[in-house]
Amino acid sequence: MAHVRTLVEAGRHVVLTHGNGPQVGNILLKNQLTADVVPPVPLDWCGAQTQATIGTLIMNALDPIPAAVVVTRTLVDPGDPAFADPDKPIGRYFPESEARRFEAHGEVWRSFERGWRRVVASPQPLRILDAPAAIALMEAGYVVVAAGGGGVPVARTADGKLGGVEAVIDKDRAAAVLARAVGADTLIIATDVPNAVVGYGTPGARPLGAVTAAELRDLHAAGHFASGSMGPKVEAATRFVEDGGRLSVITSLERLADDKSGTRVSKQMER
Amino acid sequence: MAHVRTLVEAGRHVVLTHGNGPQVGNILLKNQLTADVVPPVPLDWCGAQTQATIGTLIMNALDPIPAAVVVTRTLVDPGDPAFADPDKPIGRYFPESEARRFEAHGEVWRSFERGWRRVVASPQPLRILDAPAAIALMEAGYVVVAAGGGGVPVARTADGKLGGVEAVIDKDRAAAVLARAVGADTLIIATDVPNAVVGYGTPGARPLGAVTAAELRDLHAAGHFASGSMGPKVEAATRFVEDGGRLSVITSLERLADDKSGTRVSKQMER
Numbered sequence: 001m002a003h004v005r006t007l008v009e010a011g012r013h014v015v016l017t018h019g020n021g022p023q024v025g026n027i028l029l030k031n032q033l034t035a036d037v038v039p040p041v042p043l044d045w046c047g048a049q050t051q052a053t054i055g056t057l058i059m060n061a062l063d064p065i066p067a068a069v070v071v072t073r074t075l076v077d078p079g080d081p082a083f084a085d086p087d088k089p090i091g092r093y094f095p096e097s098e099a100r101r102f103e104a105h106g107e108v109w110r111s112f113e114r115g116w117r118r119v120v121a122s123p124q125p126l127r128i129l130d131a132p133a134a135i136a137l138m139e140a141g142y143v144v145v146a147a148g149g150g151g152v153p154v155a156r157t158a159d160g161k162l163g164g165v166e167a168v169i170d171k172d173r174a175a176a177v178l179a180r181a182v183g184a185d186t187l188i189i190a191t192d193v194p195n196a197v198v199g200y201g202t203p204g205a206r207p208l209g210a211v212t213a214a215e216l217r218d219l220h221a222a223g224h225f226a227s228g229s230m231g232p233k234v235e236a237a238t239r240f241v242e243d244g245g246r247l248s249v250i251t252s253l254e255r256l257a258d259d260k261s262g263t264r265v266s267k268q269m270e271r
Numbered sequence: 272m273a274h275v276r277t278l279v280e281a282g283r284h285v286v287l288t289h290g291n292g293p294q295v296g297n298i299l300l301k302n303q304l305t306a307d308v309v310p311p312v313p314l315d316w317c318g319a320q321t322q323a324t325i326g327t328l329i330m331n332a333l334d335p336i337p338a339a340v341v342v343t344r345t346l347v348d349p350g351d352p353a354f355a356d357p358d359k360p361i362g363r364y365f366p367e368s369e370a371r372r373f374e375a376h377g378e379v380w381r382s383f384e385r386g387w388r389r390v391v392a393s394p395q396p397l398r399i400l401d402a403p404a405a406i407a408l409m410e411a412g413y414v415v416v417a418a419g420g421g422g423v424p425v426a427r428t429a430d431g432k433l434g435g436v437e438a439v440i441d442k443d444r445a446a447a448v449l450a451r452a453v454g455a456d457t458l459i460i461a462t463d464v465p466n467a468v469v470g471y472g473t474p475g476a477r478p479l480g481a482v483t484a485a486e487l488r489d490l491h492a493a494g495h496f497a498s499g500s501m502g503p504k505v506e507a508a509t510r511f512v513e514d515g516g517r518l519s520v521i522t523s524l525e526r527l528a529d530d531k532s533g534t535r536v537s538k539q540m541e542r
Contacts, residue, residue, distance in 0.1 A: 026309050030301040037304060038297050041324070048323035055314045056423050059344065059401075060433040068404035069342035071323045073330065130330075131340035150329050162331040182359035235537045268334060 001061035003190075004143070006067055006257040015182050016058065019171045020050035020149030021090075028091040028118070032102065040105075043120060044152050044164025051148040058145050067134050067143040072130040073162075073198040074151025074169050074177075080123035087176055088122035088168055094270045121167040124176045125151065129162075131181035138182060146182075150174035171238035180243050188262075192255045194265040196234055208263045213241040213248075218264055237265045274461075275414070277528040279336055284409055286453050287329065290442045291420030293322035295456075299389070303373065309505035314391060315423050315435025322419040329416050338414040343401040344433075344447075345422025345440050351394035358395040359393035359439055359485040392438040395444045396422065399432075402452035409453060417453075422443040443507035451514050459533075460504045460509040461524045467505055469495050479534045484512040484519075485535055508536045 007014055019080045020090055031040035040047075048071060055069030082088075086108045093115030094102075101120065103109050109116050128134075134146040150169030154162050172189060179187040195207035208219075214258025216238050225231045230250075237248035278285055282417050295317045302311035312320075319342060326340030337509055353359075364386030365373075373389065380387050399405075405417040425433050443460060450458040453492030466478035479490075485508050496502045498503050501521075508519035524531025 029309050033308060034301045034304045036529045038300050041297075044327070045324045048327045052319035052323035053312070055342050056315070056319050056344060056425075056435065060435075061423065066403070068401060068407075071326050071330075071340035071342065073327065079365070116462060117326075130339060132337070133411075135415060136339075137407055138406075140407035140411075142404060144408070144490075152333065154327075160332045164327065164331070168389035172279075213498075227412045 001058060003253055003256040005062065005065065008062075009144060010257060015134060015138060015144045015146055015178070015184065016154040017145070017147045017171065017175050017178055018054055018058070020047065023050040024149065024168075025053065027092050032091070032094070032098075035102075035105070042164055042168045042259055043166050043168060044154065047149045047168070048152045051145075051152070054148055055145045059253070062143060065143055066141060067145065068137045070130050070133050070137065072128060072134070072147040072151045072178075073154045074147060074174055075127040075129050076123040076126045076153050076155050076165060076167060076169065078155040078165065080121070082121040082123040082167070086119045086121045087118045088170075089119050090168060092116050093117050118134060121165075122170055123153070123167055125166075125169050125177045128174065128178045128181045129154065131178060135179075135182050144182075147171075147174050147178045149241075151178075170232050170233040173239075176236040176240040176245075178244070179240050179245060180235075185246050187245055187248045188256060189235065189237060189248070189250045190232060190256050191250065192252060194255055194261060196225060196230055196250050197206060198222065200226070200230075210264045210266070210269060213238045213265055213267055216263075217242075237263070241265050241267055274524055274527040276333065276336065279333075279400075279414060281488050283482065285520045286405060286409060286415045286417055286419045286449070286498060287310040287330070288416070288442065288449055288454065289325055289420070289445050291318065291325060294321040294325065295420065296304055296362050296463070303362070303365075303369075306373075306376070307504045313435055314437050314439060317430060318420045318439070319423045322355050322416075322423070325419055326416045326462065333414060336414055337412055339408045340416040340418065341401050341404050343399060343405070343422045343449075345396045345418060345419040345445055346396060346400050347394040347424050347426050347436060347438060347440065349426040349428075349436065351392070353392040353394040353438070357392040359441075360388045360390050361439060362389050362390050370541075386513065392425070392436075394436075394438050396440050396448045399445065399452045400425065402449060402498075405449075406453050415453075418445050418449045422449075441503050442501040444510075445512070447507040447511040450511050450516060452504045458516055458519045459527060460508060460519070461527050462504060462521065463523060464527055465497060465523045465532060467501050467521050471495065471501075481535045481537070481540060483508045483540055484536055484538055487534075488513075501532045508534070512538055 010232035059067040099109035155168040199205045248265040255261035331339045361362040372382035423453035424438040528533035
């Protein structure tokens with residue numbers, strides 16, 4: 001949060017979002033290990049839980065900067081093809097015998113090199129339902145934490161009622177939708193490396209600086225970015241600009257407040 | 272939420288809070304059963320988790336009424352005497368051998384008639400730190416869910432930093448503090464019975480209707496209300512009025528929106 005503090009002190013209005021993979025992994029493991037004793041909680045609950053815990057840590061770390069955490073639901077389409085073909089692995093690897101036992105409870109498990117792992121649907125985020133509440137708090141002067149872990153996945157049933165669904169939402173995709181919904185000028189995706197890298201792992205590898213959304217989309221289509229790590233960040237950065245955002249930046253946490261660093265994506269080349 | 276909806280439709284501005292005993296009980300049990308495999312999460316995390324899950328259910332149930340859930344921290348004094356003498360039992364009963372094992376991890380367990388149970392500190396809520404965010408949302412037109420489970424317990428360390436503490440906060444006490452903090456006119460404590468009862472379980476038992484805060488305090492001092500159930504509600508209702516609130520009502524969920532029902536506490540007798 002030291003780096004976020006720098007942004008805030010520079011006068012930026014900041015809305016934060018965050019991932020939750022390791023935290024949901026622990027919750028799922030507890031679910032699995034105690035399923036015979038305590039009712040396991042569904043995935044929407046797991047996601048909600050991590051918004052509140054991580055959000056509280058963020059608020060405490062930012063103090064005395066006023067910050068607020070909005071529990072945030074993300075609407076998905078119950079007809080999203082992801083539900084018919086769950087492919088996002090979550091939680092730990094288990095031996096096949098255990099995986100079969102969980103399958104008997106309605107879960108989908110797949111065999112990977114390192115063992116069996118649960119796979120779930122990762123549908124597209126259609127709308128951040130609680131973005132208006134985030135905006136109200138932003139306008140009241142708060143640093144707002146919203147849509148953590150991609151948001152609590154909800155869908156409308158045929159009779160129009162909202163309810164949680166058994167899914168996870170990609171945090172980078174949700175970040176792009178949230179950024180547009182709150183009217184953000186810039187989407188910054190903070191990660192472990194200072195830039196996206198073209199030709200990663202090859203002799204011609206080079207860090208990517210200023211780039212247009214169209215160029216970045218072409219590089220992504222040419223297979224330059226790994227599907228599980230940099231790929232979703234590149235997609236989110238591209239989508240935000242294509243949807244009308246001014247600038248996306250992929251950079252390291254340390255360089256968050258540096259307005260020259262990182263892979264900088266805009267509609268036309270920055271001068 | 273059907274009854275809350277009635278209040279909202281009658282034009283009332285509603286801030287909701289809620290308990291979390293059963294939900295925290297399940298989280299604690301998972302913690303305890305998996306402590307050798309997954310790091311148990313501290314009590315402030317347990318509380319935060321339940322704010323987000325229960326809050327999401329409430330928002331979904333109120334839809335399309337605009338509602339928002341604010342993750343809410345409650346400040347306590349690290350010198351509160353409750354920390355020296357933890358006495359609030361939480362979670363399930365365990366056999367002594369298990370209790371001793373948890374004690375070795377730093378927890379406090381006590382022997383009760385039905386077995387051993389963990390006891391924790393229940394310090395006084397000093398301030399609802401995130402009440403200003405709740406007010407901002409209320410003013411923006413939202414039904415706000417705040418301070419669920421009494422709030423996430425936090426305290427300031429000697430160097431002024433905020434951090435979670437291993438404690439639970441009484442939900443009724445926190446409700447009284449929250450109600451004052453958001454400038455509420457009325458504090459309604461919805462429970463399973465339509466009234467507090469004087470002489471409960473005796474031939475002279477009678478439901479309590481309109482009563483002044485001073486009279487109610489005297490009845491409480493005379494031992495009319497059970498310490499684990501109606502006692503904290505009576506205390507919260509009394510405190511809210513003594514601190515300047517107009518009216519406290521203890522009633523059943525079904526009679527929430529009925530402005531004649533329940534035990535109605537004010538400074539001077541209602542006409």
